[in-house]
Amino acid sequence: xxxxxxxxxxxxxxxxxxxxxxxxxxxxxxxxxxxxxxxxxxxxxxxxxxxxxxxxxxxxxxxxxxxxxxxxxxxxxxxxxxxxxxxxxxxxxxxxxxxxxxxxxxxxxxxxxxxxxxxxxxxxxxxxxxxxxxxxxxxxxxxxxxxxxxxxxxxxxxxxxxxxxxxxxxxxxxxxxxxxxxxxxxxxxxxxxxxxxxxxxxxxxxxxxxxxxxxxxxxxxxxxxxxxxxxxxxxxxxxxxxxxxxxxxxxxxxxxxxxxxxxxxxxxxxxxxxxxxxxxxxxxxxxxxxxxxxxxxxxxxxxxxxxxxxxxxxxxxxx
Numbered sequence: 001x002x003x004x005x006x007x008x009x010x011x012x013x014x015x016x017x018x019x020x021x022x023x024x025x026x027x028x029x030x031x032x033x034x035x036x037x038x039x040x041x042x043x044x045x046x047x048x049x050x051x052x053x054x055x056x057x058x059x060x061x062x063x064x065x066x067x068x069x070x071x072x073x074x075x076x077x078x079x080x081x082x083x084x085x086x087x088x089x090x091x092x093x094x095x096x097x098x099x100x101x102x103x104x105x106x107x108x109x110x111x112x113x114x115x116x117x118x119x120x121x122x123x124x125x126x127x128x129x130x131x132x133x134x135x136x137x138x139x140x141x142x143x144x145x146x147x148x149x150x151x152x153x154x155x156x157x158x159x160x161x162x163x164x165x166x167x168x169x170x171x172x173x174x175x176x177x178x179x180x181x182x183x184x185x186x187x188x189x190x191x192x193x194x195x196x197x198x199x200x201x202x203x204x205x206x207x208x209x210x211x212x213x214x215x216x217x218x219x220x221x222x223x224x225x226x227x228x229x230x231x232x233x234x235x236x237x238x239x240x241x242x243x244x245x246x247x248x249x250x251x252x253x254x255x256x257x258x259x260x261x262x263x264x265x266x267x268x269x270x271x272x273x274x275x276x277x278x279x280x281x282x283x284x285x286x287x288x289x290x291x292x293x294x295x296x297x298x299x300x301x302x303x304x305x306x307x308x309x310x311x312x313x314x315x316x317x318x319x
Contacts, residue, residue, distance in 0.1 A: 004026045007303075024303070028045070046066050048062070048065065053077045058082075059083055066089065068083055069091045069299045076204045085319055090313045097282035100281065100282045101281045103161075104281035106162070109146075111275055112250070145168070145196045147170075147186075147198045150200065151180075152203070154201050154229070159180075159183050163182055173185070175207070188211075197225050202230050203231075212240075214236050220248075222247075244272060252274050256279055260278075
């Protein structure tokens with residue numbers, strides 16, 4: 001019997017995904033996801049399932065590699081052009097964590113607008129009257145304006161929840177497609193000036209790097225809040241820090257950062273009214289299983305030479 005192909009998991013995934021792969025491949029999981037570790041462990045890999053950023057030169061260290069599958073959506077973790085040039089298929093899983101990310105955005109907005117944990121804390125520590133007084137300064141989502149930067153699959157889901165569930169007016173921008181009914185298409189400048197809350201959902205590309213600039217942040221209303229579920233580099237972070245520390249905006253929620261993991265001495269930790277989470281917007285038990293099963297099945301299709309459900313680099317065949 002021929003040896004089983006080797007599939008490298010940059011990180012362990014849901015057991016149901018591993019169970020799909022186990023009868024057909026040999027799974028290997030490195031002790032960490034440092035670039036030098038991934039280069040070494042990729043040496044004999046026929047496939048890689050990606051949950052951590054791959055080194056830009058990973059394909060130079062993986063002579064047997066046939067395919068790379070993103071355990072999720074964002075392709076900035078994968079050197080797609082280099083893989084294409086080496087004849088390596090790349091696939092991802094659009095829609096696999098859409099609901100999880102959209103629900104995160106709405107949860108973050110609720111946290112920023114009506115922080116019930118603060119109300120609870122004051123009730124426990126200061127009593128009934130002090131806790132009730134907290135509510136006087138809180139605002140409702142209903143009747144407010146939400147601007148969505150990047151109305152793709154996730155942005156549309158957020159818009160539906162916000163508009164139909166909370167009665168929020170939705171503004172949007174998209175560089176690739178016309179916006180659906182119910183979302184007013186506006187310029188970035190108008191979006192930042194008119195919105196009570198802004199959700200940044202666009203993919204990280206050369207065009208979107210630094211897109212949320214100091215100039216755009218300066219257009220935000222003093223009470224407006226910003227939620228970033230895109231990538232850290234989409235926002236000019238020093239400008240956001242300045243706006244928060246000087247209380248020129250109402251607050252923010254960040255799930256992604258310029259450097260990950262976020263260093264313990266980062267200036268973001270000293271910002272007021274800032275919710276920080278460790279890149280978990282798309283991670284729930286539900287989405288984790290869906291991404292694991294989807295990436296496992298797509299990897300098997302690659303190894304068998306079958307048609308992929310979401311091939312992102314068809315030009316690889318010409319290499």
